[in-house]
Amino acid sequence: MxxxxxxxxxxxxxxxxxxxxxxxxxxxxxxTIVFFKAPTEVVASGPVGTRIRLGGLVESGSVRRGSDQMIEFAVEDGNARVPVRYRGILPDLFREGQGVVTEGILSASGTFVADTVLARHDESYMPREVVDALKAQGRWQEGSGLRKTTQK
Structure with missing residues (x-):
């Protein structure tokens, strides 16, 4: 050789x-790979049983607290809404009408069963994926005081 x-x-x-x-x-x-989806994408494709991140705005009037730390709310992006069920303690900054990212699995009934809920950390932050999804839906307003992060 x-x-x-x-x-x-x-x-x-x-x-x-x-x-x-x-x-x-x-x-x-x-x-362990998790893909981000907006409510419109979740309703259209219905990735049942697949672990995803669902992001959008917490629908006003949709938060219901039950027993044993069970919380139900809806995430919407203007075109579609996805009901979310979460057991645990919500972040202190979780509010109706504000941005949220939840991580979990879509059940066969169409309810998103979340095991993680992330809320924005101050009045001028929203996750980049949520901002992009809201812009795509025409719900993002530049003068709203919210900005997307520039972190990579």
Missing amino acids: TRRSRRLAIIGTSGIVLAAALALVLFAMRD
């Missing part, structure tokens, strides 16, 4: 090993 062919064999073997390692990492992470 010549020096050049030995070098090519080592490079080829290294490439195959790296590709296999990458495939194993992606396969292991398949359940």
Whole structure:
């Protein structure tokens, strides 16, 4: 075996090993990857049983508190609304009419069962994905005092 062919064999073997390692990492992470969706997208596609992030505005008048820390509310973007069920303590800044991002699974009944609820941290912040979804729906107003973050 010549020096050049030995070098090519080592490079080829290294490439195959790296590709296999990458495939194993992606396969292991398949359940932890979470995609962001707006209520309109959730209603249209209905990703039942898939873990997603649902973002939009908390619909005014939709928050209902039950027993055993069960909270029900709706997330809307102007065109569609998705009912959300969450068991736990909500963030202090959770309010009706404000931006929220929930993480969980859409049930077969169309209710989003959240295990995480994130609220904006001050009066001028809203998650970038929520702002983009609201702009796409025509509900975003530049003069509203809200801004999207520039963090990458």
